[in-house]
Amino acid sequence: MPEIPLVPAHWRFPAHPTSVRRARQAVAESLPYGLHSRLGDDLGLLTSELVTNAIRHGACREDEDFIELVLWPADGHYWLAVSDPGTGKPELVRPETDSESGRGLILVDSLATAWTVRPRPTRGTSVIAGLPFRQFG
Template identity: 30%
Template sequence: MTHQHLTDEAKPPHAPTHRLTLCFSSTRRGARLARQLAVQQFTEWTGLPYESDPAGAVALVTAELASNAVRHGSLPGRDFRLTLFLLPDCFRVEVTDTRPEHLPPSAPPQPDEGTSGRGLLLVEAYADRWGRAVRDAYTKTVWAEVRFRPMGS
């Protein structure tokens, strides 16, 4: 599996076969619910079991992106948005928050660079591609794509 980090691609490269967008409160509970929803939609849309490796990757990636939105991207009273896409070759998770000035680093930290940004190592390990995009003056989106093989392939 090759992992590629991109910072400039804001939109999925292919038309999605399924798409879902919901807002969640910028709380730990909201982040947990976002993770649960992402895995539920992944298994429903792909037919793969909850215990599959791709479903686990979706859970870890979504948990990290959502918790980062809560910790580093929230303003009081503002929610974060989760958008899920089923693309022909992958499942894409996008988390949009209200702090465009707080971008994640362009690459995960090295082992000797302290403790901040460690969750991005999980994203780097479990996502096939990921990146960030600032689409306007009020929001930023961090996204990740997890490849999978459809049932019966």
Template identity: 35%
Template sequence: MSCSLAAPLQGPVSLSLPFTSQSAGEVRRALVSWLRHHGSPESVIDDARLVATELVANAIRHADPLRNATLLVRWRQEGGDLVLTVADGGGATAPTLRVVTNESESGRGLAIVEALAVRWHVERSNQVHAVHVHLRMDGSGQPSLDDAL
């Protein structure tokens, strides 16, 4: 059973969510509402929804939960950028881009992030790994997924 999150529409958002794949849907719904409130075009909303889904899926698949069995998803406006962060308890390796072939069944998540983001980086500490992604909120200068893949 899913419950809808009531994320604030003003200011930064911070969501502590269960470490399950269902959390990706909750993030998508809250993020879309926030971006629409801020007047972002649908193309930016689609890109942000895809990036958020990839980051949450990668956390669930490749990392451990935070100490309280959750993952943390945050976003805020920084100048003209949406800064989206997903934090988890870290995994055996750091998130890195992989070279994949057309026959590969996985490994495209960070390539999608790389294609859509203005920039992104990973921050690692002993107990928390966070991926930070910057997307243009108005779509200006935004890379295109079609052009990159």
């Protein structure tokens, strides 16, 4: 008999800056008890960066649009997908030294084992990033 996978955690938040903290807290609270704190910190940072980018670059109307998060364990990783209604494709770029923004995907790239951008079947874009949990503990 095959092993039955866990049901992914799923949230929807308004495309508003206050949702970044709420999303980070929701992800942290969904992790199993006893999981090494570094995984929670790294997932929190990934969540903050991806949700911030989705709000800034993927949402059109903060009073109408939503950001969706899905978190699930698979293949020795915790995978986080952050989706927004936008059609743009986030790209990894190196900002100018004195730039005050533009480093979010650099952090994602350095933390995640793998990450990608995928169009959603109906509307929008998802950024998916994975953190290994086998390296902790």
